[in-house]
Amino acid sequence: MRYLLPSLTLGLAAALPALADEHWPAPVEALTEQGLTIHGEFEGPAGLTGYGASHSAGEVAIYLLPGGEHAIVGTLVDAEGNNLSEPALDKHVRAAQFAEVWQDLEASHWIADGNPDAERIVYTFTDPNCPYCRQFWQEARPWVEAGEVQLRHIMIGVLASDSPAKAAALLGADDPAAALHAHSGDGEEIEAGPQSREVEEQVYANNQLFDSLGFMATPTTLFRDGDRVDRIEGVPSPERLEEAMGGPAP
Template sequence: MRNRRTPLLASLLMLSPVALADDHWPAPVKALSEQGLTIHGEFEAPGGLTGYGASHSGGEVAIYLLPDGEHAIVGTLVDAAGEDLSAAALDEHVRAERFAEVWRELEDSHWIADGDPDAERILYTFTDPNCPYCRRFWQDTRPWVEAGEVQLRHIMVGILESDSPAKAASLLGAEDPAAALRAHSGPGEEIEAGPQPREIEERVYANNQLFDSLGFVATPTTLYRDGDRVERLQGVPEPEALKEAMGGPAP
C-alpha cells in the first residue's frame, strides 16, 4: 500500500474518554455533554470567555462560554489577524492526553526491536508477515536503522492471510526475534508458520486488537512522535514523508 499520511486524532478519540466531572459545568456546557460531547478541560480564553476542550467521535472542538454563563459558542476563536486561537488550547486539553495514551498502548504492546536500543528516535510499525509493503518499508528504513539513529519496533499482527497469525507468532516466539525478522524481511528465508506456546499466540491476538481499536485498516501503519504529537503513516512512505518520520535525511 502506498503512503497516506492521515490524521490520528479521529481514531484516538474512539478510545475510552477521560472527561471532567460535570457537577460544576454551566448549563450550556452540560447540555452539550448530554448531546454527546466529551469535555476534557477548562481554560481561560480571550475577551472574557471561558473555554472548554471537547471531543466527539469525529474529532475535537472548542466551546466558548459567554460572560453571562447562559450561552455558549462552539467553534474556532480567531484574533484580529485571523489567527486560530483555539488550536493551542485543544492541543493542551484534548490532544495531549490522547497522544500520551496511545503512545503508552504502543509501548505496552508486543513488538520486535529493530535497531539500536539507544537510538534517539523510536517508531512503532504494525507489521504483518505476509505484507510485501512491510518488507519494502523495512528495506527503505535501513540507512537510519543501521546508522543507529532510529529503532523500529515492529508490532507483529496477523490480518492479511490465514497463516499470518501463525507466522507472526513464529517471529515473536523465535529464539532471536530480531534476527528472525531480519531474515524474513531481507534477502534471507521467509519465516515458516509453526506451533507456538499459547502465551505467544495471545500476544499476536492482543496486537490485532490494538490495531483494530485504533481504527487502522492496512499494514504497514507506522507511528512516530513529532514533539508532543503522534503522527501516523499508512503504507510505504514517499521519500519526503519517510525523511520526516525518520527525523532527517538518510545518513
C-alpha cells in the same frame, strides 16, 4: 500533511479523564447531556471561557460567551486566520490521548530493529505477508543502521489466513530480530509452525490494538512529533519518511 490520529478518539475519548464539575454553565451542561465530555477549561480571547471537549467522533472546542447564557462550538480564528482552538485541544484533550496511545504501543508485543540506545523510537504495525512492510523495512535501513532510530515492529496477522501463525513464528523465534531481518531483508519465507499459547495471545493482543486504534493499512507507523503522536499509513513518501525518522538519511 500532518495526521493527528482522529480515529484514536473513538477508542480513547471515553477513557480520558473528565473534569469533575457538576456546576457547568447552562449551555455547557446542555452539551454534556448531548454526549460531549469536558476535559479542560481554558481562558480564551476577548473574555471568552473555553472548554476542551470530546465526543465519539473527535475533539471540539466550546466557547462560553460573556454572561454565561450562550456558547459557541467550533473553531476560533484570529485576524490572520490562525486556528486558536487547536493548541487548546492539543493541551486539554489530545495530550492525554497521545500519552495513552504511546503507552499502549510500548506495552504491545514487538520486535526491536536497531540500536536499543537510539534517540528515536518508531513503532510500526507489521504483517508478515505485507510486501509494503518489507519495503518500509528496506527504506528505513539508513537510519536504523546508523544507530539513530530503533524500529519496533508490532507483529500482527490481518492480511491472510496464515498471517497470525507467521507473526507468531517471528515473535516466538529464538532470535526474533534475526528472524525478522532474514524475512524482511533477505526475503526468506517463514515456516508458520506451532507456537506457545502465550505467543499466539501476543499476536491476538496486537491485532486487537490495531483494530481499536481504527487502523486498516499495513504498515501503519507511529512516531512522536513534539508532544503529538503522528502516524503514516502505508509506505511513507520520501518527505514523510524523513519526518518519521526525525530528519534526512545519515
